[in-house]
Amino acid sequence: MTATSLVIGSSHKDSRTLLDKIKGTAAFSHIWKENDVHRAISSVRKRPVDIIFYGVTDPAGETYDWMHRLYGDQEGCDVPVFLFARAGDEEEKIRGLEAGACDFLSFDTSPKELAARIRTHLGKKQQLTLLRRAKEDLEKQATTDGLTGLFNxxxxxxxxxxxxxxxxxxxxxxxxxxxxxxxxxxxxxxxxxxxxxxxxxxxxxxxxxxxxxxxxxxxxxxxxxxxxxxxxxxxxxxxxxxxxxxxxxxxxxxxxxxxxxxxxxxxxxxxxxxxxxxxxxxxxxxxxxxxxxxxxxxxxxxxxxxxxxxxxxxxxxxxxxxxxx
CATH class of the missing domain: 3.30.70.270 (Reverse transcriptase/Diguanylate cyclase domain)
Structure with missing residues (x-):
């Protein structure tokens, strides 16, 4: 499978831990890392990714406003986000999921389970991408002359x-x-x-x-x-x-x-x-x-x-x- 992931950690330790876990799944051909979440989300517009992994250092103080920015952009609206935390109660998980995350996991999640979840969400993202392209093709066909390529x-x-x-x-x-x-x-x-x-x-x-x-x-x-x-x-x-x-x-x-x-x-x-x-x-x-x-x-x-x-x-x-x- 050819896929690209973005690993974001609010600390160098979180980034390193996440990076090692993601590499252990062997699910991605390309992985890039960024510590500043806002700079990372801005770069998604120029450097598309298939999944984003984010390490939450302080779940209680997290606002998740960056996810609203991500899903408000055409380039990022279909990208699954995995949140990771060392501790956190059920309410914190619900808050992260309601903000748009596809999953909220522990740093202790096993590589085998993480790989299975990744495969599931990559499959869903691929289906969304195909549906979006089909819709764009239909819209183009409805407004474009087939012979010349000009508008109809x-x-x-x-x-x-x-x-x-x-x-x-x-x-x-x-x-x-x-x-x-x-x-x-x-x-x-x-x-x-x-x-x-x-x-x-x-x-x-x-x-x-x-x-x-x-x-x-x-x-x-x-x-x-x-x-x-x-x-x-x-x-x-x-x-x-x-x-x-x-x-x-x-x-x-x-x-x-x-x-x-x-x-x-x-x-x-x-x-x-x-x-x-x-x-x-x-x-x-x-x-x-x-x-x-x-x-x-x-x-x-x-x-x-x-x-x-x-x-x-x-x-x-x-x-x-x-x-x-």
Whole structure:
């Protein structure tokens, strides 16, 4: 079994005694020791452990506040804690267990019994770890596009609504950018769907490599991508879009030899004080995207509330992204 333990003693003698007992169980491949409990708990964030052993010198004066810190951190919330004391009545044991310890033992506990208890709690911790990872994987799958690794449309919708609420509350601007791959149907027809998938992955990588931590990039659907940019408005949003458009046009995709890959982009700036809802913001970004398609593709258009809608072009959000060629 490969496991790591942390031994904490409030005195050098306690640490030495505990260390010898833990080594005697042969349950751990790595053991590290610390005398200061608060420094030790802080280090768990950077140096994960499977079990913590703590020697209690004065049970009556112990507050166990450090266990509240440990279990309040994501890194330590599943770590079992064994408390050891030379003497102590039942009330002290109950107090330690109620603070979060998984066991309260005597320094005289035999190595055989201690090893059995360790195996039990290591098994439980492993099960908790597997369950937590499974939950995280499910949450990731629910919000992530399987092909590109970007967030999916469900996450985009939730984030857009949250960003509108945030910008209204803080009176700050943001911009929504929609990008659609030009003539994507031709790519699939000429080179196959695997080549089309490779192109989408490359574009997603270009987007991820061009945004800030505060931005949210999503695969909106088919060959269309969405980017929510907090604190970005007007000319700045246009510059970001143009930089991204040129970057995508320079991509070298082995599956598309000598075939140009370009995107059309529509931007809906949302200035501070704008009271538009998510549906309207998305529709107007889509209008700008259609205008970019209409005016020759491989270009960026910004939504202009004063510009009339072009009647001979389909109304926004009528066609799915896969039909935009």
């Amino acid at each position: 449309r469900r996450f985009f919708q939730r984030t857009l609504e949250a960003e509108i609420a945030r910008s209204t509350r803080l009176n700050q601007s943001f911009s929504l950018l929609l990008a659609d791959v030009d003539h994507f149907k031709q790519i699939n027809d000429l080179f196959g769907h695997l080549a089309g998938d490779a192109a989408l992955k490359m574009i997603a990588g270009a987007i991820e490599g061009s945004i800030r931590l505060s931005d949210t990039a999503c695969r909106f659907g088919g060959e269309e991508f969405a980017l929510i940019m907090p604190g970005t408005h007007g000319e700045n949003a246009f510059r970001v879009a143009e930089r991204l458009r040129r970057k995508i046009a320079r991509l070298q995709i082995p599956e598309l030899p000598e075939h140009p890959l370009t995107v059309s982009i529509g931007i809906r700036p949302v200035p501070a004080g704008d009271i538009s809802d998510a549906t309207r913001v998305l529709a107007e970004a889509d209008e700008a995207l259609y205008r970019a398609k209409r005016h020759g593709r491989n270009r960026t258009e910004v939504h202009d509330p004063l510009q009339p809608e072009e009647e001979d072009w389909p109304s926004p959000l009528v066609l799915p992204a896969t039909q935009r060629v």
